Amino acid sequence: MNKLRAMSAFRRVAELGSFTGAAQDLGLSNAAVSNYVSQLEADLGVTLLLRSTRHVGLSEIGKAYLPKVQAILDAIEEAEDTARGLQTTPHGRLHVNAPATFGLLHVSPFVPDFARRYPAVTLDLSFNDRIIDLIEDRVDIALRISRGLPDSTLVARVLKPIRRAVCASPDYLARRGAPETPANLAQHDCITYTLSDSAQDWSLGGVRYPIAGKVRADSSIAVRDLTLAGLGISMMPRFIAGPDLHAGRLVSLLDDHPTEDLTLHAVFPPGTRPSVKLRAFVGEFLSFLGDPPRWENAA
Numbered sequence: 001m002n003k004l005r006a007m008s009a010f011r012r013v014a015e016l017g018s019f020t021g022a023a024q025d026l027g028l029s030n031a032a033v034s035n036y037v038s039q040l041e042a043d044l045g046v047t048l049l050l051r052s053t054r055h056v057g058l059s060e061i062g063k064a065y066l067p068k069v070q071a072i073l074d075a076i077e078e079a080e081d082t083a084r085g086l087q088t089t090p091h092g093r094l095h096v097n098a099p100a101t102f103g104l105l106h107v108s109p110f111v112p113d114f115a116r117r118y119p120a121v122t123l124d125l126s127f128n129d130r131i132i133d134l135i136e137d138r139v140d141i142a143l144r145i146s147r148g149l150p151d152s153t154l155v156a157r158v159l160k161p162i163r164r165a166v167c168a169s170p171d172y173l174a175r176r177g178a179p180e181t182p183a184n185l186a187q188h189d190c191i192t193y194t195l196s197d198s199a200q201d202w203s204l205g206g207v208r209y210p211i212a213g214k215v216r217a218d219s220s221i222a223v224r225d226l227t228l229a230g231l232g233i234s235m236m237p238r239f240i241a242g243p244d245l246h247a248g249r250l251v252s253l254l255d256d257h258p259t260e261d262l263t264l265h266a267v268f269p270p271g272t273r274p275s276v277k278l279r280a281f282v283g284e285f286l287s288f289l290g291d292p293p294r295w296e297n298a299a
Contacts, residue, residue: 010048
């Protein structure tokens, strides 16, 4: 048995949850991948994968074994890269996932310079607002915005704080006036983002206040546009509202009652080693965002 090939086959089946997917990824037949995994299990005297007609999953032993296998195979790949002189040159495929609006506003503008600087890196970008499975979707780095990271199996790095702002257009304020306290929001038209945790109430000054309104949207860009059109008051991340606030197209409200901040994380699959292409992407992206972040600058 070629143990390294068997370990590689097991790893890809476990990561993709599919013998067929692993076979396609490795350029082997389904039978070859199945044979490699069976040989590895026989050699170890354990069951690593639980198979059914519709599903492939890790056994308890397989869950403990997979991170060790990943570390071994990653170390071998790193050693081979060193021998080839590639250890300082970012190269290969890099799948980056980000929330849709953040990706469009702040990842897409970053990519052209990064791609020109590192032409040996093949970028695969996916922007959406669903929480994806990093292993199943073969994501190398996911940018996530949240209060925290509930999945403790993921490797994460804090990148930037994400401040939010309650805001409205000058036109809306001229017609309806500004809320003097957070409790007054219940008498105003509030535009809500349905995919957030603030669709029913807003946390201001550490207290959650009920809100009212007739319009909600599952697109944060739509929320911004509706707010600019004077339809109501919204609470948006400043990475969306920042330019409009600086330009006076939106007015920040209730500043004495701060919103609950979020955090931008870089998230990696379990067992991920800090490869040179990952380090390059994170480092260059942090420089691109700046300090303070680019959305906090009037320019």
